[in-house]
Amino acid sequence: MSFALPSISARVSGLFASHFFGVGLFLPFFPVVLGFRGLDAAEIGLVLGIGTIARIGASPVLSNLSDRTGQRRLSILIYALAAAALLLLYFLPFGLVFVSVAVIGFMVMNAPIVPLSDAYALDVQRNTGADYARMRLWGSAGFVVASIVGGTLASEDTSWLVVVAIVLSSFATGAVAMSLPRQKRGKEKQDSDAADAATPFRSVWFWPLLTVLGLYQASHSAFYGFGTIYWQAMSVPDFAIGLLWATGVVAEIALFTVAGKLSQRFDPAIFLLAAGVAASLRWLLFPFADTLPAMAALQTLHGLSFGAAHLGAVAILARIVPSQWAGTGQGLLATSVGIQMAIGLSISGALYEVNPDWPFYLMSIVAAVGTLATLVMTPMLRRKMG
Numbered sequence: 001m002s003f004a005l006p007s008i009s010a011r012v013s014g015l016f017a018s019h020f021f022g023v024g025l026f027l028p029f030f031p032v033v034l035g036f037r038g039l040d041a042a043e044i045g046l047v048l049g050i051g052t053i054a055r056i057g058a059s060p061v062l063s064n065l066s067d068r069t070g071q072r073r074l075s076i077l078i079y080a081l082a083a084a085a086l087l088l089l090y091f092l093p094f095g096l097v098f099v100s101v102a103v104i105g106f107m108v109m110n111a112p113i114v115p116l117s118d119a120y121a122l123d124v125q126r127n128t129g130a131d132y133a134r135m136r137l138w139g140s141a142g143f144v145v146a147s148i149v150g151g152t153l154a155s156e157d158t159s160w161l162v163v164v165a166i167v168l169s170s171f172a173t174g175a176v177a178m179s180l181p182r183q184k185r186g187k188e189k190q191d192s193d194a195a196d197a198a199t200p201f202r203s204v205w206f207w208p209l210l211t212v213l214g215l216y217q218a219s220h221s222a223f224y225g226f227g228t229i230y231w232q233a234m235s236v237p238d239f240a241i242g243l244l245w246a247t248g249v250v251a252e253i254a255l256f257t258v259a260g261k262l263s264q265r266f267d268p269a270i271f272l273l274a275a276g277v278a279a280s281l282r283w284l285l286f287p288f289a290d291t292l293p294a295m296a297a298l299q300t301l302h303g304l305s306f307g308a309a310h311l312g313a314v315a316i317l318a319r320i321v322p323s324q325w326a327g328t329g330q331g332l333l334a335t336s337v338g339i340q341m342a343i344g345l346s347i348s349g350a351l352y353e354v355n356p357d358w359p360f361y362l363m364s365i366v367a368a369v370g371t372l373a374t375l376v377m378t379p380m381l382r383r384k385m386g
Helices: 004-037 041-069 072-091 096-110 113-128 132-153 159-179 186-190 192-198 206-218 221-233 238-263 268-288 292-299 302-320 323-354 358-385
Strands: none
Touching: 004 041, 004 072, 004 096, 004 113, 004 132, 004 159, 041 072, 041 096, 041 113, 041 323, 072 096, 072 113, 072 159, 113 132, 113 302, 113 323, 132 159, 132 238, 132 302, 206 268, 206 302, 206 323, 206 358, 221 238, 221 268, 221 323, 221 358, 238 268, 238 292, 238 302, 268 292, 268 302, 268 358, 302 323, 302 358, 323 358
16 A cells, blocks of 8 residues: 555656647647648648637536546546547548648647646545645656657658657557546535535636636746747747757746645645746846846746646645536636637737737736736635635
């Protein structure tokens, strides 16, 4: 029995690592892959745009379906295999329609995997005392490894290997999910009416909270959309840009490594406030960082601006949403982030055309608004978290 905890936590870590390896290939490199397939910029934008909208809508629906069946690990297996099968349509010798079905279908079936994995990991933390943050950091590590691997494969002759690697990542995700023990939620299942009544989804205060939690991640939209372009315009070498991105992820991993101990001293609201202050400062100073050391220093704030915000948000939902509906709660958070991120990208694109610095100033304001809203909501949050 003494070795059961490391076994479970290691497998959950593997679940995050295998899934985010595929994400780390798809997000940065699949537009390039589609270009080599013969799609022009407008077609790539259309396919990925429709896929993003569909993914935003699918996340809470498919997560809720999983919660209703009480079969999270089986759901992850089914969604991962479906995603892999759909993406394999990419290799059929047909045109834009089949490529679109492959990509959009893959994005839709992938949508609930992170919320369900988070829900499973948070249950493991609740039931065994395992550290969620230390399990989740392996997702970040998988993303970093994928970015290195993808960079070597994203050429015209080998771009098909990126697709194969993503498919294999989906298969691995499903296999790891089924290696996990079944979750026991018997008490909640027996009292499902009480669990339904306890869900905050019908409460007025829940939706503003969900919006605020999404704001923290949405404050990164200008950076995700235009950070690399901004640095390139400043003549930062490509290899240095890669190192700057890696610096942010390393800072995120560093926070996840120590977050378990920090959570014993600070409640989730403090994580959010720290994230908001860091994000406000990071984006306010971003246009003034004109040397590599200054850029790298600001990138270390990613550990707080993203990492602390993520940990605070999932911890709050873990405390206010019954375990039986945790996947739905995390799926709704993913949707909130996705909608606000899409809005942020659209506004940032328009502002970037006017002045490249303005999107980052706007993101600083967004983060400050989220911080102030969290301050106002903190007393209520602490009552709800009990």
